[in-house]
Amino acid sequence: MRIIFMGTPDFSVPTLMALIEHGHEIVACYSQPPRPAGRRGLELKKTPVHEAAEKLGIEVRTPTSLKSDEQAQAFADLDADVAVVVAYGLLLPEAILSGTKHGCYNGHASLLPRWRGAAPIQRAIMAGDSHTGMMIMKMDKGLDTGDIAMGERVAIGENVTAGELHDTLSILGADLMARAMAALERDSLQLQEQPKEGVEYAAKIDKTEARVDFSLDAKTTHNRIRGLAPFPGAWCEMNIGGKWERVKLLRSLVDQAATFNKAEMSPDDRGLVVGCSSGAVVITRLQKAGSKAMSAEEFLRGAPVEGVR
Incomplete structure (x- = not known):
C-alpha cells in the first residue's frame, strides 16, 4: 500500500522499518521539526524518524501544525491508502484523519482504554500495573478513543524500567502494525469499539x-x-x-x-x-x-x- 508514516522518537522507527520490509511504499514521513541541541542549543537536531527516513530516501515533512487548509491539501495530494501514526506528537484535525483512503491507524503503548494520552508506559509502571500492551487503533477526533484493530498484552516485571518496557513495546508494535496493515490490504481487518469502563489518562510527566x-x-x-x-x-x-x-x-x-x-x-x-x-x-x-x-x-x-x- 501507499502509506504516509507519522512519528517522531526512537519508539517509532521499528514500525517504519517493518512497513518497508513488508513491501509497503512510504510516500512521505511526517515528524516533529528539528529542535535545538548541544550544550548551547545552537545545533538543530533532527528526530530519529526524520534521520531514518532521510537515509532511506523518503521525503520528510516537519510542519509545526496540520490545521491549515494548505497542510490538508498537501497531505491529500500524496494520494495515500492509509496513514500510520506512532508517537507523532501533533493533533490530527479531521481533514488529516480523513485524508487517505482508509484513514489513520495509530500504534499506542497501553491496553486501551487504560492509559490514553501522552505517557502510557511510565504511568503503567508508576501505577504498579502487572500488564500493559500494544494496540493498533483507527484514529478518530478523540484522544486515543478510536476503535481497536489489534492488540497484545505484555507482562510488566516487578523490576522492569520504563526504558526496558519502551524497547519491548516498540518491537512488538512494529510487528503488530505490519500485521494490521497486511489485514487492511486484504480487506480483512476488523474493528472493535473500546470498552466504556476502565478509562485512565496518562498525563505527560511533570x-x-x-x-x-x-x-x-x-x-x-x-x-x-x-x-x-x-x-x-x-x-x-x-x-x-x-x-x-x-x-x-x-x-x-x-x-x-x-x-x-x-x-x-x-x-x-x-x-x-x-x-x-x-x-x-x-x-x-x-x-x-x-x-x-x-x-x-x-x-x-x-x-x-x-x-x-
Whole structure:
C-alpha cells in the first residue's frame, strides 16, 4: 500500500522499518521539526524518524501544525491508502484523519482504554500495573478513543524500567502494525469499539513528579523510580562529603522486611538501602549530575553518602 508514516522518537522507527520490509511504499514521513541541541542549543537536531527516513530516501515533512487548509491539501495530494501514526506528537484535525483512503491507524503503548494520552508506559509502571500492551487503533477526533484493530498484552516485571518496557513495546508494535496493515490490504481487518469502563489518562510527566518522596511506602517509591528511568529520571538529594547534591535514581529493589525510619539509609551488598514509610528501597544504580550512570557499589566507592532527603 501507499502509506504516509507519522512519528517522531526512537519508539517509532521499528514500525517504519517493518512497513518497508513488508513491501509497503512510504510516500512521505511526517515528524516533529528539528529542535535545538548541544550544550548551547545552537545545533538543530533532527528526530530519529526524520534521520531514518532521510537515509532511506523518503521525503520528510516537519510542519509545526496540520490545521491549515494548505497542510490538508498537501497531505491529500500524496494520494495515500492509509496513514500510520506512532508517537507523532501533533493533533490530527479531521481533514488529516480523513485524508487517505482508509484513514489513520495509530500504534499506542497501553491496553486501551487504560492509559490514553501522552505517557502510557511510565504511568503503567508508576501505577504498579502487572500488564500493559500494544494496540493498533483507527484514529478518530478523540484522544486515543478510536476503535481497536489489534492488540497484545505484555507482562510488566516487578523490576522492569520504563526504558526496558519502551524497547519491548516498540518491537512488538512494529510487528503488530505490519500485521494490521497486511489485514487492511486484504480487506480483512476488523474493528472493535473500546470498552466504556476502565478509562485512565496518562498525563505527560511533570517535572515535579520526579523528586522521590521517601514518606511514601517502598513499593510506590520503587514504582516511581523505575517508571521514570532512564528519562527524565527520579531523583533525590544526597549529602556527599557535607554537600547536598541532586542524584538520579535509575534502578531499585523493594525490601519490605526492612525496619528503617523514613529516609534513614545504609549501604549493604545489594546497594544503598533507604527507608520509606513502610519497608525500604534498595538503590542499585544512580547518576550524579555531570557524571555517568553507575552501580551503587561504584558510586559509593567514590562518593560516601552521609544522608538522603
